[in-house]
Amino acid sequence: MxxxxxxxxxxxxxxxxxxxxxxxxxxxxxxxxxxxxxxxxxxxxxxxxxxxxxxxxxxxxxxxxxxxxxxxxxxxxxxxxxxxVPMRGRVVHSPDGTVSFQPYGVREHQILHSVxxxxxxxxxxxxxxxxxxxxxxxxxxxxxxxxxxxxxxxxxxxxxxxxxxxxxxxxxxxxxxxxxxxxxxxxxxxxxxxxFLDWGYKELTIPVGDDGQPRVRLEALHVWPGEHAMMVAHPNLDGSLTCSLFMAFEGEPSLATLTSPAAIRAFFQQHFPDAEALMPHLVEEILDHPTGHLxxxxxxxxxxxxxxxxxxxxxxxxxxxxxxxxxxxxxxxxxxxxxxxxxxxxxxxxxxxxxxxxxxxxxxxxxxxxxxEDLRARVHRPGYALRAAADRVLNRLLADRWTPLYTMVAHTTTPYAEALARSRRQDRLLRWSAAGAVAAGTTLAYLTTRTLARAGRGR
Ligand SMILES: Cc1cc2nc3c(=O)[nH]c(=O)nc-3n(C[C@H](O)[C@H](O)[C@H](O)COP(=O)(O)OP(=O)(O)OC[C@H]3O[C@@H](n4cnc5c(N)ncnc54)[C@H](O)[C@@H]3O)c2cc1C
Ligand SMILES: NC(=O)C1=CN([C@@H]2O[C@H](COP(=O)(O)OP(=O)(O)OC[C@H]3O[C@@H](n4cnc5c(N)ncnc54)[C@H](OP(=O)(O)O)[C@@H]3O)[C@@H](O)[C@H]2O)C=CC1
Ligand SMILES: Nc1ccccc1C(=O)C[C@H](N)C(=O)O
CATH class of the missing domain: 3.50.50.60 (FAD/NAD(P)-binding domain)
Incomplete structure (x- = not known):
């Protein structure tokens, strides 16, 4: 009423x-x-x-x-x-031009929904x-x-x-x-x-293509990591995507330096070239849209x-x-x-x-x-993708006995502090197992070498 x-x-x-x-x-x-x-x-x-x-x-x-x-x-x-719109994982647009997909989970329902x-x-x-x-x-x-x-x-x-x-x-x-x-x-x-974070954000758009189709894969969150700026794009039902550009307020480069069409184009061509090509209204949007605080x-x-x-x-x-x-x-x-x-x-x-x-x-x-920090500086590094893949494999093999932190935070209602504590225990276990595997491998190599050496002397 x-x-x-x-x-x-x-x-x-x-x-x-x-x-x-x-x-x-x-x-x-x-x-x-x-x-x-x-x-x-x-x-x-x-x-x-x-x-x-x-x-x-x-x-x-x-x-x-x-x-x-x-x-x-x-x-x-x-x-x-x-x-x-379902988001089944992240599409990471690396600074070196490669594009990769990182699923949000290992089961059908382990996805996010963009609204x-x-x-x-x-x-x-x-x-x-x-x-x-x-x-x-x-x-x-x-x-x-x-x-x-x-x-x-x-x-x-x-x-x-x-x-x-x-x-x-x-x-x-x-x-x-x-x-x-x-x-x-x-x-x-x-x-x-x-x-307050010393980065702010601006909302930008990737409109639907001239053919009426989405310009990029729709059912995902797109992430452009970067040292000086980071961008994410959420999909919309009409095939467009809404982007948030996160960038420092001050410094070189920063939101304070994106004040002319030439500066905006130059920044995007250098840092997010594939995104720039998808954003026909980029310049007006950067100049006209308000900057949000975080x-x-x-x-x-x-x-x-x-x-x-x-x-x-x-x-x-x-x-x-x-x-x-x-x-x-x-x-x-x-x-x-x-x-x-x-x-x-x-x-x-x-x-x-x-x-x-x-x-x-x-x-x-x-x-x-x-x-x-992960989205800005790590998601595009091989070590990050490898660790996420290991987590997924263990989650598949061990089901509820091994649940990645992201899964617990996004796909369960496990209280946040419990999720963090459990993921730390899993991290320790993984480190011990890795250390154990290295130790076992070294011991095995030593024993094999010694046995072969003895056998050689005995010949
Ligand atoms: C860029 C960005 C992306 C985000 N993405 C996500 C996401 O993907 N998933 C997610 O879970 N969260 C996300 N969030 C966070 C989410 O937007 C907030 O957590 C959420 O809006 C909080 O809801 P709220 O109702 O507490 O506050 P608000 O949504 O801010 O609502 C507060 C309301 O109170 C009104 N109000 C304020 N002062 C007064 C007053 N004095 N008298 C009367 N009315 C008043 C305001 O006008 C407003 O309508 C994102 C936030 C940002 C900025
Ligand atoms: N946690 C986060 O980092 C963020 C969370 N949000 C959440 O989403 C909500 C909706 O976002 P949106 O509508 O875009 O919010 P806005 O950024 O437009 O802020 C809403 C209002 O909050 C007041 N406000 C804004 N910045 C400041 C500041 N630095 N110090 C004091 N007051 C400030 C202003 O009120 P007035 O007009 O009276 O001055 C403003 O109109 C927010 O209210 C917030 O709860 C939004 C942005 C960032
Ligand atoms: N809503 C956002 C707004 C800004 C930046 C990221 C998000 C994300 O949701 C990231 C997502 N959870 C991820 O880890 O891929």
């Missing part, structure tokens, strides 16, 4: 959600299902009417196991998959909107939180009028630069670490008593390089719902939710930074 006033005889617990992004919209579905009357305040316009993508900020998202499991639980997965953020939000907002207890208020910016009451003061983007809305529970789903988080933590012994946020607390709680990037923003920000945000909604089910006391439920999630999302932040 769109705007309107809640009837005064509505006895249900009342939740106010700030932010109708990915986490806020899904949280609305979950809370409504749990019996809450939900009001969602979003400062932007309704994404179903004014897609943000028109401004060069569409962002394709790779949906994987964690996000899928949270969508499946509320019956939305099939709707979303209808709008997505446009606006399309995904539209599905989830529609589902939430269809529930009788849910109302969306677009064009309202939350300005002030009273964490004890609790209440939020929201201001109309259209005419500046403001109103205070009270609730039993306020959910901060207002993204990486969350206002709810700032005011929830104000004056408390809160821990907060925010780290930030990691580690923070606590995530909740205030039984009254305020954070979900999604508001609680844990991570660099996008593992493709897990949205997936983990969706997983938050599922885990929060499970905690509310398990603990009749909402304060205990919110505390259990933070305990269940924070260690793992902190590990995700590290994994996301590590995958930046």
């Amino acid at each position: 769109m705007d309107g006033h809640r009837p005064t005889n509505d006895r249900r617990d009342r939740a106010v959600i700030v932010g109708a992004g990915l986490a806020g919209s899904l949280a609305a579905v979950y809370l409504a299902r749990r019996g809450y009357a939900v009001d969602v305040y979003e400062r932007r316009d309704d994404p179903r009417l004014a897609p943000a993508g028109l401004a060069g900020r569409s962002i394709n998202l790779g949906l994987s196991a964690r996000g899928m499991s949270a969508l499946r639980e509320v019956g939305l997965l099939d709707e979303v998959l209808k709008r997505s 446009l953020r606006d399309e995904l939000i539209a599905v989830v907002v529609d589902a939430a909107d269809a529930q009788p207890g849910v109302r969306f208020h677009f064009g309202w910016r939350m300005q002030r939180l009273d964490r004890d009451r609790p209440s939020v003061t929201v201001v109309s983007e259209a005419d500046g009028t403001s109103t205070e809305v009270t609730a039993d529970l306020v959910v901060g789903a207002d993204g990486a630069f969350s206002t709810v988080r700032q005011q929830l933590q104000h004056g408390l012994r809160a821990n907060h670490a925010q780290e 930030v990691t946020v580690r923070t606590a607390p995530w909740h205030h008593a039984d009254r305020v709680v954070l979900v999604g990037d508001a609680a844990h923003a991570v660099y996008p390089f593992y493709g897990q920000g949205m997936n983990s945000s969706f997983e938050d909604c599922l885990v929060l719902d499970q905690c509310l089910a398990a603990h009749p006391d909402r304060g205990a439920a919110l505390a259990a939710y933070q305990t269940a999630r924070k260690t793992h999302t902190d590990v995700l932040a590290d994994l996301s930074t590590q995958n930046f």
